[in-house]
Amino acid sequence: MQNKVKILIVGPPECGKTTLANFLSEAAEIGSGEYRPTKGCRIIEFEIPNVSHNNTTTKAEVELWDVSGDRSYESCWPAIQKGVNGVLFVYSPGREDHVRALDSLYTHFVEQQGIQEAQCIVFCLHKPGSKGKGAKLSNFFSQIPKIDIQLEEDSGSVRRDFSSFIATVLGDMSAIAERQENFILQ
Numbered sequence: 001m002q003n004k005v006k007i008l009i010v011g012p013p014e015c016g017k018t019t020l021a022n023f024l025s026e027a028a029e030i031g032s033g034e035y036r037p038t039k040g041c042r043i044i045e046f047e048i049p050n051v052s053h054n055n056t057t058t059k060a061e062v063e064l065w066d067v068s069g070d071r072s073y074e075s076c077w078p079a080i081q082k083g084v085n086g087v088l089f090v091y092s093p094g095r096e097d098h099v100r101a102l103d104s105l106y107t108h109f110v111e112q113q114g115i116q117e118a119q120c121i122v123f124c125l126h127k128p129g130s131k132g133k134g135a136k137l138s139n140f141f142s143q144i145p146k147i148d149i150q151l152e153e154d155s156g157s158v159r160r161d162f163s164s165f166i167a168t169v170l171g172d173m174s175a176i177a178e179r180q181e182n183f184i185l186q
Contacts, residue, residue, distance in 0.1 A: 003051075004061040005169050006083050010109055011090035012101035013037060013069035016125040020090055021066040023151050024162055038068040041080050053167040054174055060166050069101070074108075081113050086169040088162075089122040089141075093134040093148070106140045117143040118172055121165045123158075126150045 009017050018038055021027070025046040044064045051060040067073075067080055087109050091098035102122075110120060122144055124134030133148055145165075149158045 003058050003170060004063065005085045005166060005173070006063045006065065007086045007088055007166075007169070008065045008067055008080065008084050008109055009088045009090060010067045010105045011069055012092075012095070012098045012105075015069065015090050015092045015095075015098055017069065017090045018042075018066055019151065020088075020123065020125060021064050023155070024159070025062075025064060037070060038066055040068055040073045040076050042066045048163050048166055051163055051167045051170065053171045058170075060163075060170060062166060077108055081109060084109070084113060084115065085173055086119040086121075086165065087115055088165070089120065089144075090125055091122070091134065093124050093126055093130065096135065099135045099137060103138050103140055110140075116172060119169050120144045121161075122146040123161075124148045128152050 009021055011017050014035060014037075018036075021042075021044055025044040027044055027046075042065075044066065046062055046064070048060045048062060050057050052058075065080060065084075067077075089102055089105065091102055109115070110117075122137065122141055124146065126134075126148060128150065130150070134146065137146065147161050149161070151158060
């Protein structure tokens, strides 16, 4: 069983995608500096040592593709989407423009790629000290788990939620591979 997953992290500009990617991969400290927009895409590779799926615990190799929220890089999206196994949506609470942008991103990165809802998750990234829940999302996201997160205050929970998401993606990948094998054997 292959335990390597390609996950895209997508969202509107300035919602915290890079901060979240750095946090999940343990690549940098949280809140380490000024805003610098991602140019196109950046890829971070890391391992999650104990992911449980299909009644086993395994190590998952994660390729996290931090995709720029700047639509001027949209021409790169077809190359970025190739071989994707899951999509992590990120947005900021209280930003209606972010909610609208997620719909467009859903169309490009989920619908057009045939990604199942089980292979997606939404993180509403709250800034330190903020309270409340993120905005109501459109019907596109009705079957996708939405989790309100604060990196500084609940880092363990964020890592567990991400690991659970990876386990779900690995389970779906395994089920797809099994269906393909059964089809070939028929």
